[in-house]
Amino acid sequence: MTTYRTSSGKQQKFDWDKFWQYLKPHIWYLIAAIAGALAVAILNIQIPQVMGGVINVIAQYTDNKNSESFINEMKVPAIKLIAMYVGQSLCTFFYIYMLSNLGERISFQMKTDLFAAIMRQDIAFFDQQRTGEVINRLTSDIQDFKSSFKQTVSGGLRAIAQIVGCSVSLIMISPHMTFITLLCVPTVIAVGTLFGGLLRNTSRKAQAQIEKTTAVADEAVSNIRTVRAFGMEDQERELFDAEAELAMVLNENLGFGIGWFQAGTNLFLNGMVLITLYMGGYLLSTDKLSPGELMAYLMASQTIQRSLGQLSLLFGSVVRGVAAGSRVFEYMNLRPTMPLRGGKIIPEDNLKGDIEFKNVTFAYPTRRQQYVLKNFDLKIPSGKTLAIVGASGNGKSTVVALIERFYDVNCGSVTLDGHDIKTLDPSWLRQRVLGLISQEPILFGTSIVENIRYGLPSASDEEVKEAAKLANAHDFISSFPQGYDTMVGERGVTLSGGQKQRIAIARALLKNPTVLLLDEATSALDTESEKVVQNALENAKKGRTVVVIAHRLSTVQNADIIVVLNKGVIVEMGTHEELTRKRGYYWSLTYQQQEVPAG
Numbered sequence: 001m002t003t004y005r006t007s008s009g010k011q012q013k014f015d016w017d018k019f020w021q022y023l024k025p026h027i028w029y030l031i032a033a034i035a036g037a038l039a040v041a042i043l044n045i046q047i048p049q050v051m052g053g054v055i056n057v058i059a060q061y062t063d064n065k066n067s068e069s070f071i072n073e074m075k076v077p078a079i080k081l082i083a084m085y086v087g088q089s090l091c092t093f094f095y096i097y098m099l100s101n102l103g104e105r106i107s108f109q110m111k112t113d114l115f116a117a118i119m120r121q122d123i124a125f126f127d128q129q130r131t132g133e134v135i136n137r138l139t140s141d142i143q144d145f146k147s148s149f150k151q152t153v154s155g156g157l158r159a160i161a162q163i164v165g166c167s168v169s170l171i172m173i174s175p176h177m178t179f180i181t182l183l184c185v186p187t188v189i190a191v192g193t194l195f196g197g198l199l200r201n202t203s204r205k206a207q208a209q210i211e212k213t214t215a216v217a218d219e220a221v222s223n224i225r226t227v228r229a230f231g232m233e234d235q236e237r238e239l240f241d242a243e244a245e246l247a248m249v250l251n252e253n254l255g256f257g258i259g260w261f262q263a264g265t266n267l268f269l270n271g272m273v274l275i276t277l278y279m280g281g282y283l284l285s286t287d288k289l290s291p292g293e294l295m296a297y298l299m300a301s302q303t304i305q306r307s308l309g310q311l312s313l314l315f316g317s318v319v320r321g322v323a324a325g326s327r328v329f330e331y332m333n334l335r336p337t338m339p340l341r342g343g344k345i346i347p348e349d350n351l352k353g354d355i356e357f358k359n360v361t362f363a364y365p366t367r368r369q370q371y372v373l374k375n376f377d378l379k380i381p382s383g384k385t386l387a388i389v390g391a392s393g394n395g396k397s398t399v400v401a402l403i404e405r406f407y408d409v410n411c412g413s414v415t416l417d418g419h420d421i422k423t424l425d426p427s428w429l430r431q432r433v434l435g436l437i438s439q440e441p442i443l444f445g446t447s448i449v450e451n452i453r454y455g456l457p458s459a460s461d462e463e464v465k466e467a468a469k470l471a472n473a474h475d476f477i478s479s480f481p482q483g484y485d486t487m488v489g490e491r492g493v494t495l496s497g498g499q500k501q502r503i504a505i506a507r508a509l510l511k512n513p514t515v516l517l518l519d520e521a522t523s524a525l526d527t528e529s530e531k532v533v534q535n536a537l538e539n540a541k542k543g544r545t546v547v548v549i550a551h552r553l554s555t556v557q558n559a560d561i562i563v564v565l566n567k568g569v570i571v572e573m574g575t576h577e578e579l580t581r582k583r584g585y586y587w588s589l590t591y592q593q594q595e596v597p598a599g
């Protein structure tokens with residue numbers, strides 16, 4: 001197997017078995033396309049010969065001016081030529097159409113499979129990969145693979161068939177001239193390979209620079225608010241200009257090289273035509289060649305030249321296509337460690353919402369050496385509200401991530417009503433049992449109603465409204481001219497932080513989760529909107545197990561149990577009153593927060 005370097009820097013093998021899986025169901029399209037392309041090639045090989053016949057007829061009548069017999073004699077070869085031209089057009093249409101169907105079907109299947117493969121990857125995968133890279137594989141890599149495949153089948157096959165066929169014609173017409181022409185071939189190949197290598201190198205550099213330029217633009221556009229807030233438009237523009245200029249210079253160098261390459265090739269090819277004409281003319285004068293044969297020879301050698309040109313272009317495209325295919329298959333072949341579905345489902349009547357961490361040790365897959373939780377034990381009784389507090393980076397969000405089973409624990413277990421969550425159906429757990437509301441609610445760029453319905457796609461409009469009322473969102477939604485059909489913009493950009501958060505609460509409440517996970521749900525809000533959202537959350541908490549992570553301790557005073565985390569270890573646990581009396585960690589955290597405004 002050939003190995004190619006992918007953009008992720010790892011050596012990737014092209015997975016021919018996988019490729020065959022995609023090709024096999026559409027093999028008839030491929031066979032039809034190959035047949036069509038070969039038919040075109042065969043016609044292209046024969047046309048010069050028929051054309052030669054026409055020239056011979058014309059040559060006969062250059063002295064003999066009998067137009068009537070000329071027309072009669074031209075009839076057969078002319079009709080033959082017309083039939084061949086029409087046949088060639090029809091075959092061209094046929095193979096292009098077949099190939100386009102084949103390419104589209106394969107790429108559609110690959111695209112949908114790749115997207116499904118991406119969707120089922122572990123969260124750890126997304127911690128490691130850049131979003132741009134993932135999207136690139138779905139878009140440009142599949143596009144590159146498709147075009148390269150189509151080009152290889154059509155252009156490659158046709159070119160090879162034409163080179164072989166026309167070479168045979170050349171030998172048949174004049175072995176002598178063909179031998180002399182062939183003497184030049186090794187030199188041409190050597191020079192072409194050397195120059196081609198240099199050009200490919202420059203082209204790679206230019207391509208990498210273009211990608212760099214795009215990345216600068218991408219970052220500036222997607223972070224436009226930060227750019228604007230810091231007044232960095234000019235710096236961003238300068239950065240972009242510098243990268244774009246470098247890309248321009250590299251592309252100019254490439255153009256310089258391609259220009260010379262083309263010029264040299266043209267000079268050489270024209271020289272070959274001249275030599276052929278000279279030698280052909282000489283053979284013509286000695287009656288060893290007819291004018292038609294000379295014409296056929298010239299046409300056939302031009303077809304070979306064109307085909308060789310096509311093949312050299314194709315080479316670059318095949319390398320690009322194989323590299324792109326390897327990248328696509330690399331993601332497809334990645335096996336997630338956690339399945340999305342499958343496993344036990346606790347019957348509705350037995351579902352209470354008791355959560356327990358038993359002797360849990362955990363490190364993130366991207367930082368295996370750093371244990372975030374070590375021998376961690378915690379009971380979250382059903383129907384109670386448990387708050388986790390502690391300084392930043394101490395593992396509070398990690399607790400929530402483990403309940404969601406975004407990651408699996410390294411040792412110990414997390415249980416729901418006594419069942420290890422590893423044995424439960426993850427999609428049931430996330431869709432039915434858990435409702436997560438995080439610090440930065442992410443909405444989809446669609447309408448409010450669709451965003452709320454994301455929590456339970458089968459919900460009716462009435463149920464959506466009920467959830468919105470419970471989340472204190474109904475009033476502000478109704479005040480919009482388009483009400484629930486208001487479009488929220490990309491990631492909900494047209495709504496205020498508090499409004500987005502209340503829609504996210506409605507979305508989580510719609511599925512009526514048994515366990516509600518609030519990961520700093522109000523910390524991004526100002527005091528006014530925090531109050532409104534806090535009220536919404538008080539409604540939402542009723543009758544559920546709730547885990548609250550909060551920075552502002554004022555929001556967790558009413559919790560049934562407060563847990564103070566320090567470096568992944570529980571250092572204190574109790575109610576607000578108990579912990580305040582203790583004058584320990586919790587007290588000092590509260591004290592610090594009261595001190596800040598005063599200072």
Ligand SMILES: Nc1ncnc2c1ncn2[C@@H]1O[C@H](COP(=O)(O)OP(=O)(O)OP(=O)(O)O)[C@@H](O)[C@H]1O
Nearest residue numbers: 127364366367372391392393394395396397398399
């Ligand atoms: N996806 C991740 N991959 C690797 N390490 C992570 C990841 N998420 C968090 N960490 C690390 O794990 C530790 C605990 O992070 P965690 O987010 O649980 O803290 P936290 O107490 O919730 O902090 P904060 O209050 O600032 O949100 C930190 O050292 C953090 O850098």
